Amino acid sequence: MTFLRILPWQALLALVLCATALLNLPLVVTDAGAAAGTAWPIMALLAAAALLPLLRLPRLFEAAFLFVAVHAAAWLLIAAIAGNEGGATASFFALVAASWLLAWRLVTVLSRMRPRARGLDILLRLLVPALFGVWLLILWEAIVRGAGIPFILLPPPSLIGLRIANSLPILAADVQQTIFKAVLVGYALGCAAGFAVAILADRYMFLRRGLMPIGNMVSALPIIGVAPIMVMWFGFDWPSKAAVVVIMTFFPMLVNTVAGLAAAGAMERDLMRTYAAGYWQTLFKLRLPAAAPFIFNALKINSTLALIGAIVAEFFGTPVVGMGFRISTEVGRMNVDMVWAEIAVAALAGSIFYGVLALIERAATFWHPSVRGG
Amino acid sequence: MMTVKRAYSLEACIGAETDLTADTVIRAKGLDLTFQTGDGPVHALSNVDLDIGKGEFVSFIGPSGCGKTTFLRVIADLEQPTGGTITVNGMSPEEARRRRAYGYVFQAAALYPWRTIEKNVALPLEIMGVSAAEQRERVKRTLDLVNLSGFEKKFPWQLSGGMQQRASIARALAFDADLLLMDEPFGALDEIVRDHLNEQLLELWARTNKTICFVTHSIPEAVYLSTKIVVMSPRPGRVTDVIVSTLPKDRPLDIRESPEFLAIAHRVREGLRAGHSYED
Structure with a gap:
């Protein structure tokens, strides 16, 4: 029984699941009650992948074989269910689970690899999260199709992908309207205003005393209530959405910048005083650099807030374009795949926005212990 | 009473005016400083009289809370x-x-982490509006002076504590003020680094003829460096003894074993003991 000790637990469990699948054949039952789909190649692939560690191959070969086997198995499983949605048996789900476990094993093997070449290392670091994402989609696809979950509740990712591919011009127009106009303009104005007011509040005590509580109140305004009023003020087009984004992003920037301006140490300030430095010199040479980590925090928080604000604001009156408009009208028409397509695009845009900011932050605050690590 | 008081203050005024020769850099008369804290007033300085002449190396020594740092901060207009x-x-x-009459060296290096060493040293020059060419020249010269050539492009957090403190001294020297105020600059460093920096500081003082006010906890350090040692005692902070050193200006490290050195150190210790109250 030594092979029991050599095999990882994912492989052992996958073998048990393959055996369960074998006992519960067929894989898929058609509407007419006939058996469909060939389980043998799938089981052979998975069993081979599970027993692979017994050969004690180098890690790279093991990873390569696992990669091919689990994805081929997943492909065959999804192909088997196509056209017979909802007809999956216990055997089908057992094999889905087995391939998922082996994919887990694959990610484990990959994360243990320490390639010397820098390029390979970067590739590996991208591959592991990519595999995670891909398997999330595979499981989603297999479960939704296998169990025959109604399209309205949750469409399979393949259909969402198809919808994205078929509606690129519409999506591009929506992104143009919502992100490149409302979000970016509102974000820039809101962050700039919050920053400028923070500097003023820092310079003049009466502003700090008087303005901060009011700023606090503005941040507590419900955007659901504010959005229709902004539409009244600034019209149906993107400026009213940008105004909502300004209101949402102003306060986080104000609070963070005010806190950041207080972050410079007493000794560092005294030093400036010994040089008889003026207010603005101290601000630009000491206090703003010291505040940079706080300001970048606000920029990152605001990047997601701005997206939410612009999309929700479009629910309250808009020209016939925009991501929020599309979501609210397509859900009324039961075109759930279009709603999901917009969600996917928004998630992608938000991640890129955040990622770019995080990269700039790393470059700008390289000196901060949280970035340089210690 | 009134007349007497007025007479005193008049005398003080006249005294201050007539004695204001070019040789006196710092002159304190009856200096008092009381901090108002939540626990009531704290007498940081009480009736301190002190004259410091040009080119002197004056050490302030005393236990914590004796007001030596406060006195330095008063000179620097930080209190x-x-x-x-x-x-x-x-x-x-x-x-x-x-x-910009003085350069101040704090207990910690207080270098700005987003600036390289050369940019840190150039900071006061930037603020004082020195031309870029002269900035480069002065930064090079002062970094040479503290033996940090070759580390211009490093960031402070890439350097050891001793090197950071040397960079902060270079920063205080960069704009060539005649007065150098140093608040326990080597307090956080180990003994070997400290000896080395003490030697370098003496050498620098001899070369530049600056007036240096130096706060320290260490008796050997005070005796080794100073031409004048001001012994202070706490609660309220006051001067208990001013010792003029008889050591020659040229001081190798082993002068610290000479009988003369030990005699001065003994007097400093006596002064500290006398000023220390054990009542609390």
Whole structure:
């Protein structure tokens, strides 16, 4: 029984699941009650992948074989269910689970690899999260199709992908309207205003005393209530959405910048005083650099807030374009795949926005212990 | 009573004016400083009289809370006295600060982590509006002076504590003020690094003929460096003894084993003991 000790637990469990699948054949039952789909190649692939560690191959070969086997198995499983949605048996789900476990094993093997070449290392670091994402989609696809979950509740990712591919011009127009106009303009104005007011509040005590509580109140305004009023003020087009984004992003920037301006140490300030430095010199040479980590925090928080604000604001009156408009009208028409397509695009845009900011932050605050690590 | 008081203060005024020779850099008369804290007033300085001449190396020594750092901060116009008078170069401390009369070295290096070493040293020069070419020249010269050539492009957090403190001394020297105020600059460093920096500091003082005020906890350090040692005692902070050193200006490290050195160290220790109250 030594092979029991050599095999990882994912492989052992996958073998048990393959055996369960074998006992519960067929894989898929058609509407007419006939058996469909060939389980043998799938089981052979998975069993081979599970027993692979017994050969004690180098890690790279093991990873390569696992990669091919689990994805081929997943492909065959999804192909088997196509056209017979909802007809999956216990055997089908057992094999889905087995391939998922082996994919887990694959990610484990990959994360243990320490390639010397820098390029390979970067590739590996991208591959592991990519595999995670891909398997999330595979499981989603297999479960939704296998169990025959109604399209309205949750469409399979393949259909969402198809919808994205078929509606690129519409999506591009929506992104143009919502992100490149409302979000970016509102974000820039809101962050700039919050920053400028923070500097003023820092310079003049009466502003700090008087303005901060009011700023606090503005941040507590419900955007659901504010959005229709902004539409009244600034019209149906993107400026009213940008105004909502300004209101949402102003306060986080104000609070963070005010806190950041207080972050410079007493000794560092005294030093400036010994040089008889003026207010603005101290601000630009000491206090703003010291505040940079706080300001970048606000920029990152605001990047997601701005997206939410612009999309929700479009629910309250808009020209016939925009991501929020599309979501609210397509859900009324039961075109759930279009709603999901917009969600996917928004998630992608938000991640890129955040990622770019995080990269700039790393470059700008390289000196901060949280970035340089210690 | 009134007349007597007025007579005293008049005398003090006249005294201050007539004795204001070019040789006196710092003159304190009856200096008082009381901090108002949540636990009531704290007498940081009480009736401190002290004259510091040009080119002197003066150490302030005493236990924690004796006001030695506070006195230095008053000279630097970082604290305002609540009584008495003090002049720096014949001016009020504020005026002296505005004229950039002194360089200040803090207990920690307080280098700005987003600036390289050379940029840190250039910071006061940037603020004072020195031309870029002269900045480069001065930064090079002062980094040479503290033996940090070759580390210009490093960031402070890439350097050891001793090197950081040397960079902060270079920063205080960069704009060539005649007065150097040092607040326990080597307090956080180990003994070997400290000896080395003490030697370098003496050498620098001999070369530049600056007036140096130096706060320390260490008796050997005070005796080794100073031409004048000011012994202070706490609660309220006051001067208990001023010892003029008889050691020659040229001081190798092993002078610390000479009988003369030990005699001065003994007197400092006696002064500290006398000033220390065991009542609390």
